Amino acid sequence: MDVEKVFRMTGGDGVTSYAKNSSFQKKASDMVKHITTETIQELFVTTTPNSIGIADLGCSSGPNTLTIIKDIVKAVERTSSTLMLHQPPEFRVYLNDLPTNDFNSIFKTLPEFYRELRKEKSGVCPSIFIGGYAGSFYGRLFPNNCLHFVYSSYSLHWLSRVPPALYDEQGRSINKGHVYISESSPPQVSQAYYKQFQEDFMLFLGSRSEELIVGGRMVLILLGRRGPDHVDRGNSFFWELLSRSFANLISKGELEVEKLDTYDVHFYAPSKIEIEDEVRKEGSFELDRLEMFEIERDEKDEESYGAAVARTVRAIQESMISDHFGPSILDNLFEIYGRMVDEEMAKEEIKPLTFVIVLRKV
Template structure:
């Protein structure tokens, strides 16, 4: 499966869209917003550019990306009055995602975005130029030295491809019955995923080092894991539950065993040490900050936590699952999945962790 041609968050503004089901990601970015704003303010104070280049890599199609851009613009403008000889800069904003992303949904909300900024500034509006850049961030996207700041939220745990080393000589997966690394996976499966992460993350860092000015910053938010073990009751456990849910559909005769055996996700949750190792090996960036955090679970009156998680995962995985299994299984699959999440939570807490990373180009 060609990830670049198939993978995208569910577009539009429907009930299963990413726009309607990305509140968990918004909550996470809000938790570390102070780090994002502090980083962009420090960058502006030290470089004082007249025109500042900002890229959001993996912007997707919901409201989250413009909310982040608004926070960044306000942070810079809040710093500017302290520097009497340096008025606010113009902002060049590059929104990036894969070619199949629903960029139109973002562009349709731009008039409202500009209108809100004008209201907040009593009729004035910062000079902001926003454009979409389609393509994989595992490679070059922008001209040399055109960026000052790169932001990426919940995108870098997605690999450029399913690791080829998990397939045998006949092209069949050695990770049968699992969509990701599990306790039943052969050791070479976790090794293959780790190797793919190393290759991808190093390529990401090398590409951004060409595009960022010296002293440019990156704030990266991604899912991860706490220790050495790839299998834990965190992010990997949610994939185990998806494997179990698909197995349940096999028992109902809704999908074939071979279909599950040939489906793998292009995901990897790195550890703190793995991230630090790749930054050091690539050599273009200093690691200014690396913090781990958890999103506190919030129950809604009209919806269980499992149902909310199922909607979130569906908005992310629907394109891949429907391409491989067909759309007809989606409602049944995620109803089962949401129920399984709730059942597991009744037994023991599930604790997915995230990292926020601040890198500075040297």
Template sequence: MIFLQMTSTLSLSPYRIFTRNLRKMTAVGVSSPLSSSQLTLALFYGRLFPNNCLHFIYSSYSLHWLSKVPPALYDEHGKSINKGKVYISESSPPNVSQAYLNQFQADFSLFLRCRSEELVPGGRMVLILLGRIGQDHIDRGNSFLWELLSRSLALMASQGALEKEKLDSYDVHFYAPSKREIEETVRRDGSFETERMEMFEIGREKENGESYGTRVAMTVRAIQESMIRLHFGEGVDLDALFDIYGRMVDDEMAEAKGGIKPITFVVVLKKL
């Protein structure tokens, strides 16, 4: 995620680039005449910029990633209350979905508070994030893709390819909010008004001869590979895991009940 900070002071450099990706930062530095002092590596939760310096902020596919796995997923003995699952599922106790919602609200509220301090009055934000259609956490959208990853890991565990005990303690730092949850968090923060909010279903057609399952598997692997390897050990066969996962996604897409329908929200907020 890259932010451009525009300034009106002629004696200063006209812009700074802030990025949370070191490779992007290096690439920008190589291709532009900026000194290292003009490039700042930062996380998007917490403060990034001086007060009242921005007119526009754009966040693309970031805010569904939580700052951490919700601590409430573990009991007082450090044992998972969501055993065998990496995310909210039909078998999860109710406090699992509540733990994820609480973490999302805390993170999103912090994001809104910090960005409101950095934006000028009337400044706008465009946010793109994954979500879900209704209030039910168990749907056949983004949440179901994590259910299929749980099933893929469970199959690998049943084959002895990874430790079952480690599966019980693996959780993703992701949350697919509903339209209502986003609106309520914005309203509770009180710094912004929602100018527009649209919901889109992500395209699922073949691209370059690759099935939808293959593309989803590649995307999820890019995000989860390092964390899975760290948690389960270097010996885990990631090629086998994501081959299983991709085939499961394609099988579900072929089902008559509608396949899988991931949802994306586009939100336009104006600072009050």
């Protein structure tokens, strides 16, 4: 499967769209917003550019993208005012995602974005130039030294491809019955995923090193795991429940086992040590900050946690699952999945871990 051609968050603003089902991601970005704004303020103080280049890598669609851009713009303007500069900088904002991303839904909201900024600034809108850049961030996207700040939220745990070492000569996965690393997976499975992560993350860092100015910063938010064990009751467990949901459809005769045995997700949850190792080996960046956190479940939510998780995962995985299995299984699959999440949560909490990383180009 060609990930670059198929993978995308569900576009539009329908019931299963990413725009309507990305509240978990919004909570995460809000929890570390102070880190994001502090980082770009520190950058601005040390560089004071007249024109500042900002890239959001893996921007997807929906309201989250322009919300963080607004926060960044306001943080820089506050700093510019504190420094009593003659005028604030102009902002060059590059929104990046894969070519199949629903960029149009972002562009349609730009007039309202500018109106809100003008309203907050008594009719004066900052000079902000926003454009879409389609392509994989596992490789070069921008000219040399054109960026000051890179932001990426909930994107870097997605690999450039499903690790090819997972498949035999007939194209069947060695990870039978599972879509990700599980307790019963052969050791080669976790090794294949780790190798692909190393290759991809090294390429990401090297590409950004060319595009960022010296002293440029990156704030990266991604899913991860606590220690060396790949299987835990965190991010990997959500994939285990998806595997069980597929198995449930197979037991009912609604899905062929062969289809599951040729499907794996292009996901990897790295550990803190694995991230640090790749940053050190690549050598272009200093690791200024690396923190882990959990997103607490909102007990006030009227719907079940499982239903919310199921809609979120569907908004992310719908394109891949539809391409491989066909769209007809989606409703049943995620109804089962949501129920399984609730059943497991009643036994014991599932605690997915998120990292926030701040890197500085040296």
